[in-house]
Structure formats: C-alpha cells, structure tokens
Amino acid sequence: MKGSKASNLLRRLLYALIAIVGVATLVFVLLRMVPGNPVATLLGEHADKETVERISSSLGLDKPLPVQFADYLLGALRGDFGQSYTLGKPVSELIGPAFVNTLWLALAAALVSWVVGIACGLAAAIHKSTIVDRLFMGFSLLGVSLPVFMVAMLLQYVFARYLHWLPVAGVTDWTGYILPAIALGWGSAGSIARLVRSSVIEVLQQDYIDTARAKGRTGTQILVLHALRNAMLPVITLMAMQFSGLLSGAFITETIFSINGIGRLAVQAIAGRDIPLLQGTTLLCTFVIVMGNLVADLLYSVCDPRVRKEA
C-alpha cells in the first residue's frame, strides 16, 4: 500500500516535470518562429550590420538553435534566464521582486474569492430555491461574466477617483492592494460560490446529516462540522486550479493598477520584444501553476480517504 502511494507521488512529480519542460520547449520554439533577427528589430532600421552581429553574438544568438536551446534549459535549471534586452538587468533579478508583488496580489485576491465565494455559496445552499438563492447565484454568474478589466476600471472609477477612499494605482502600502484584489478575486468568487452551493446541497442530502440531526446537533453545528467540511473537497481542487486563472487575470489587473508584478513584466516584455524576459516570466508562471495543481492533487488525497485508498 505504502509503495503504491510513493510511486503515485513519483508519477505525479514526473508529470509535473514533463509539463514544465514541455512549456519551456513550446515557448522556445514559438519565440524562435518570429521572423527576423530580434536584435535587428530592437536596434531599429538604422543599425549597421556589424553592430547587429556583435550584439547577436554577445547574446549567444549566433549559435545553432539546438545549442541555444540547451544553454537556455541548463541556465533555467540554475535560475539563470539570461539578460533582459530592454531593461539591461539579468532576468532573474527582475522576476524575483515582481513575483513577490504578484504573489501578494494573488493571495489577497484568493482571500477575497474564498471568503466571498464560500459565504455566498453557503447562504444560497441554506436558502435553496428562495429569493436569497437566486439573488446570490445571479450575482455569482455576474462575477463569472464580467471581464477583469471592466471590474478593475469600475472600482478604480468609483472608489479611487470619485470617492477618494483608496489609491488609484501603484502600491505604497497595503491599501494599494485592496482594489486590485477585489477586481481579481471577483471572478473566481463567482465560480467558488456556485460550486460551494451545489456541493453543500448534495452533502445535506446524505444520510449522515440526518444521523447528526437525530443526535441533536444544532443547525450551525451540522453546517460547519458536517456539511461544509465534506463539501469543501471539490472546492479545494477548484481553488488550486483557479490559481492559473488568477495569474492570467493578474496581467490585466497589474496593468490597470500599475503594480510591478510578473504580469505587467510579461506585457512589457511582449511590447519590447524582450525574449529572455518573456521566457523567464512564462517559465515562472508555469512552474507556479504546475506546483499549484500538484499540491491540489495531494491535498485532495489527504483530505478524502476514499481517493487515498483508490490511489
């Protein structure tokens, strides 16, 4: 039994590794398919041929593609993603602090989405098929249907420009994270609420809820100790999966609120045709997502004895 558990973990780790190397390869291939010499593009039309060649060779762009690929993979393993073309610093120095900012934003957004999502979902499930249910579910579908940039701009307009309660953009202290976190967490709050609702409703129909009730447990005890606890299983998976969505949303949120995070860096990298920077940000995002999914898988099997047995 124990052996199969270990091999299961190993298999998952291997899959995660394959996914990361796969993304690294895909990004490399995609970015090398862009026509033209990137250095020539960067320097503009008026650069002479010698300068272009000199810079290309100093960046290692004159080597054959397989060698470049190997250099890039080995470098990435050591945490070395090369030198940014546009910002003149090593990519690893740029993505580190940016990642910390994004992580704070994502965590704050996750907190918003969990608290709002679970509260709304639970309220809707308890008041199933009533006006409360419809109101909350309509609200959550609205959350899923609004583009991130729309929520972000609306919040910015109302709370920063009109009411002057919070900073418009940029982060000087924690208040700067409030609006971006709400904008980013809004969408996933909607999907979490919907899942919590259907999950709680399903659990409340189980026999052990009747047993608990017969034993004289109060409504709150049943909800917290039995229903919510069991209903959270699928929700945990969704939460981890949504980390990928949060990162995607961060591209827009960070751009609108001028937060120096990984998403804004990637947008800048694309605008500046900065290939090493783009490769670095992409790999970091992928790493985080793959690890998030791995943790979700493991967490799920820890929380649910049935899955543990099957595995």
Add this chain to the structure above:
Amino acid sequence: MDPSGNFDVTSMAEGELGLSSPSVVYEEPASVWHRLARNHKISIVSIVVILLFVLGAIFAPLLTPYEYDAVSLSERLMPPSPTHLFGTDEVGRDVLTRMLYGSRMSLIIGIVPTMLSMAIGTLIGMTAGYFGGKVDTIIMRVADIVMSFPSMLLAMVVMYTLGGGTFNVFLTMAFVGWAGVARVVRSETLKLKESEYVEAARIMGVRRFRIIARHILPNCLPTIIVLFTLDIPAAILTESSLSFLGMGVQPPSASWGLMVNAGRAFLYHAPWLCFAPCLAIMVIVLAFNYLGDGLRDVLDPHLQSQ
C-alpha cells in the same frame, strides 16, 4: 407490449383512482426546447438576447445612420444624446455604431475559434479515450502542457509569434482552447467505451472507426454542446482582454475590447466610451452563460458535479 397497452393502463389507473390530470409518467420525453422553457425561462430570454445581437451585427448598416469609421472632429467626445445614444468617441465617431460593428468581430471570434477548438478537442479526446495506451498518455501530456500555461500568457505568446490581426486571433484561440475540450471528451469516451452497447458492437465486429462515429460521438454530443455554449463567452472574454492589452484585433477593425482599450484614456472625462462596449460584453457573456447553464441541466446533469 404494444404501445396501445400503455395507454390502456394509464386510462384505467386514472379512471379507478379518479385522477383528473393525465399521468406524467407516460408522456413522451419533452424536447430540449420544451424542457428549457419549462425549467429555465432565463435560457429562453438568453436565446432571444443572443439572436438580437446576431441580428444587430448582421443588419448594423441598416440600423444606424452613421458609418463606423466616419470621423467628425466637430463632434468629439459628445456625451450620450438623442442623436448619439451612446455618445461619440475622441474623433467624433458614433459609439453605438461602433458597438454594433464591433459585435460582428466579437461574435465571430466567440464562435469560429470555439468551433475550431471543439472540433480539434473532440477528435483528439475521442482518439485518446478510445485507443488508450501510449496514444492516450502522449496526448494527455501534451494537453497538460497547454493547460499549465496561463491561458492569457499562452495567447499572448502565440499572438507575439504570429503577429496581431483577426485571423491570428482565430488560430491563437483554437490553439489555447482545444486541450480543455479534449480532456472532457476523453473522460466521456472512457465511460462510453465500457458501456454494453459499445461492447456489443465490438463483439459484432463493427469497425473501430464506425463505433466511434456511430456510438461514441453521438453520445458525447450533449456534453460537447454544453461545452461549446460555455466556451463561447470565455472566448469573447479572452478576445476582449487581448484586444484590451492591444495584442488582439488591430485598428481600424472595431472590437469591444479594442473600444475599451481606446476609451480607457478618456475614462474620467468620457466614461461612456468604455461603458457601451463593457455593457455589450457583459450582456452577451451573461446570455451565453445562462444558456449554457440551462442546457447543462437539461442535457447533461453529470457535468454539473464536475
């Protein structure tokens, strides 16, 4: 038992028990539309809304007296008024007109690439699920790779490689979308493969291709239709986000995301520039989501718990 027997039993039961309403048990299974109309009235509203948008997109030139690219510098940034219902933009173009023309782009980008990714994802998912083994492992690992990319970033990288433009947005969206479809179709195929009628067909010597085409595909269809309906709004949102960042549809084409992108600079002086396209995105995405929800409940109750 012949069909008339059924009716006899019903009428007998009714007569004996004195039931006034006819028994529901023997009713023909209601069509999807009837069930939608009965249980999900909002889906019907959604269909009407979507149709209105489609008609608006097709007949845009007839619905508005303005050209979508008619510059009128004397009418710059005019607030909404009876002549310009949603106001005018920074070069005096009518916002409502641009919104109508923009709906062409947004609807096409919502539907065409989604069809493409559905077709690719279904084909790949059924292949992986039916043949299993190494084919399955390889296909699912590739799908993993595509899915461990944040969709926005993948779309951005592909757009960077291909360059901006409408056709490239199509390709990008299909490239990003197929993996999720393949996963769901694969698990559906795995379930169907074990069903008795597929086994029976296999024992009868039906060729594999025919089994997939005649038994697996039709039974996957409800799931595929639901996914399709729910992926359209997702595609519209992705396109609008890409265009918002300036990496999607390029001017002078009009798309809602592009309009928001252009209007953002004037958010505080002329909020109507962003308001109109945002409203359009919200309404059409909500309509598709409601319709998808309704279809899921009616066609495929299993999907809900996933």
